[in-house]
Amino acid sequence: MAVVPQMQHSIESSISNIDVYEGDTETIIKHGENISVCAKFHIEIYGCQMNVYDAQRIAELLQFCGFEKAKCHEDADILIFYTCNIREKAAARLFSNINIFKNQKTKVVAVGGCVVQAEKENMFRHKAINIVFGPQVYHKLPEYIMDVINGKRDRIMDVGMPQMEKFKAIPVKQNVSYSEFVTIQEGCNNFCTYCIVPYTRGPECSRPAIDILHETKHLVENGAQEITLLGQNVNSYHGEAAYLGIGGKKTWDITRLLYEVAKILGIRRLRYVTSHPKDFNKELMTAHREIDVLVPFVHIPLQSGSNKILRLMNRGHTVEEYLDKLAMFRDIAPNIQFSSDFIVGFPQETDEDLQATIDAARMADYSFSYAFKYSPRKKTPASRMQDQIPEEEKEVRLAKLYAVLQESQLKYNQSIVGTIQETLFEKEGRRENQYVGKNVYLQSIVVEADESPIGKFMNVKITKATQNSVFGEIIQ
Numbered sequence: 001m002a003v004v005p006q007m008q009h010s011i012e013s014s015i016s017n018i019d020v021y022e023g024d025t026e027t028i029i030k031h032g033e034n035i036s037v038c039a040k041f042h043i044e045i046y047g048c049q050m051n052v053y054d055a056q057r058i059a060e061l062l063q064f065c066g067f068e069k070a071k072c073h074e075d076a077d078i079l080i081f082y083t084c085n086i087r088e089k090a091a092a093r094l095f096s097n098i099n100i101f102k103n104q105k106t107k108v109v110a111v112g113g114c115v116v117q118a119e120k121e122n123m124f125r126h127k128a129i130n131i132v133f134g135p136q137v138y139h140k141l142p143e144y145i146m147d148v149i150n151g152k153r154d155r156i157m158d159v160g161m162p163q164m165e166k167f168k169a170i171p172v173k174q175n176v177s178y179s180e181f182v183t184i185q186e187g188c189n190n191f192c193t194y195c196i197v198p199y200t201r202g203p204e205c206s207r208p209a210i211d212i213l214h215e216t217k218h219l220v221e222n223g224a225q226e227i228t229l230l231g232q233n234v235n236s237y238h239g240e241a242a243y244l245g246i247g248g249k250k251t252w253d254i255t256r257l258l259y260e261v262a263k264i265l266g267i268r269r270l271r272y273v274t275s276h277p278k279d280f281n282k283e284l285m286t287a288h289r290e291i292d293v294l295v296p297f298v299h300i301p302l303q304s305g306s307n308k309i310l311r312l313m314n315r316g317h318t319v320e321e322y323l324d325k326l327a328m329f330r331d332i333a334p335n336i337q338f339s340s341d342f343i344v345g346f347p348q349e350t351d352e353d354l355q356a357t358i359d360a361a362r363m364a365d366y367s368f369s370y371a372f373k374y375s376p377r378k379k380t381p382a383s384r385m386q387d388q389i390p391e392e393e394k395e396v397r398l399a400k401l402y403a404v405l406q407e408s409q410l411k412y413n414q415s416i417v418g419t420i421q422e423t424l425f426e427k428e429g430r431r432e433n434q435y436v437g438k439n440v441y442l443q444s445i446v447v448e449a450d451e452s453p454i455g456k457f458m459n460v461k462i463t464k465a466t467q468n469s470v471f472g473e474i475i476q
């Protein structure tokens with residue numbers, strides 16, 4: 001059973017005494033029972049950070065149940081494709097990838113993720129697919145795989161949405177990295193008119209605070225130094241906390257959660273992603289000033305700088321309200337930096353609307369941003385709107401906006417030349433002895449070093465800035 005201790009005193013003292021949350025063993029065994037074969041699996045992941053997180057949990061669960069990770073896809077008995085629905089024609093791309101990856105050895109093909117929740121039984125158009133599973137039921141995958149291997153069933157579809165059940169059924173993570181994600185909420189009630197998430201991940205649902213604290217503590221004790229709290233709408237988090245028995249409100253919001261997670265000894269950086277502008281309040285902004293380990297950086301998607309388009313998108317705020325929030329944030333936490341997402345070529349967008357977006361991006365002064373062409377998703381209201389913009393026009397508008405976003409990024413990069421940036425190193429660079437890390441603002445920093453700094457925090461003196469990267473020398 002899950003370990004849920006009675007907490008009597010303050011959370012800081014309680015958390016140092018709790019056992020690591022090990023998942024609901026009964027449920028894990030139920031979903032993995034009768035696994036006697038040593039079949040090898042390979043997972044192909046396409047999509048956002050949430051998909052990467054889900055796929056890692058699936059891999060851990062399968063290994064816990066006795067399956068083995070294949071060295072490569074050619075060596076796998078079980079092929080799992082976990083993919084999002086953000087890209088146009090996601091199902092067609094998936095089908096073509098199945099054809100590429102499948103071989104004589106393949107016994108089971110399972111497909112999961114948001115694309116499945118959107119397409120459901122249509123996925124079986126591809127004859128090789130045995131299992132179709134939605135993002136809320138991946139904990140049942142071991143059971144379904146065994147049913148196919150044992151010949152009990154040939155085709156299985158489960159696109160149920162038993163929210164949060166999966167978290168109880170997943171074992172504790174074994175291979176902990178220096179930088180880890182912890183899901184704190186899933187789903188969304190905002191129904192932006194272009195977005196498929198509310199249909200694929202279901203309504204907004206927050207994990208209980210104690211589960212988040214347990215998982216984070218386990219990750220940190222096993223080597224994680226950077227923790228990112230993850231969700232479709234993290235800053236509307238409202239997790240159950242009544243049974244913690246430490247007084248105060250029965251439900252914690254994101255601000256309270258951040259204060260408590262930050263108390264776990266060993267965390268050096270705390271982040272959260274993705275946020276909605278309407279859910280930022282003064283308390284959350286103040287937390288960025290008061291919590292040492294909480295990074296002074298927030299991703300706040302604006303999407304469009306035109307109030308007409310924001311209304312059509314059902315974003316629930318105006319551009320003025322958004323810019324006021326950024327100004328308030330900067331007043332409260334002066335070292336804060338922002339990034340954003342933009343969609344260009346939304347239905348009915350005019351040149352004036354695009355100009356409004358360009359003006360807003362200039363005013364917001366982001367350290368970097370992402371911009372995408374609008375791409376209609378089946379079932380969403382925006383896909384049925386009149387006056388869709390032609391692809392070629394979207395390309396032109398994207399290039400115009402990008403030029404402005406790049407100016408901002410270069411300006412930020414140049415502003416840190418000569419400063420010292422604490423950098424967490426993540427990977428090797430393109431050249432020999434070159435390594436790439438990220439500062440607190442998620443900016444890529446490149447250094448040369450004889451010894452690999454990967455997985456370590458280093459102070460770096462910045463010497464040069466380009467559009468996409470900054471370069472420096474390790475001074476510690």
Ligand code: SF4
Nearest residue numbers: 188190191192195197
């Ligand atoms: S808030 Fe984000 S996840 Fe929710 S509908 Fe809008 S874009 Fe999608």
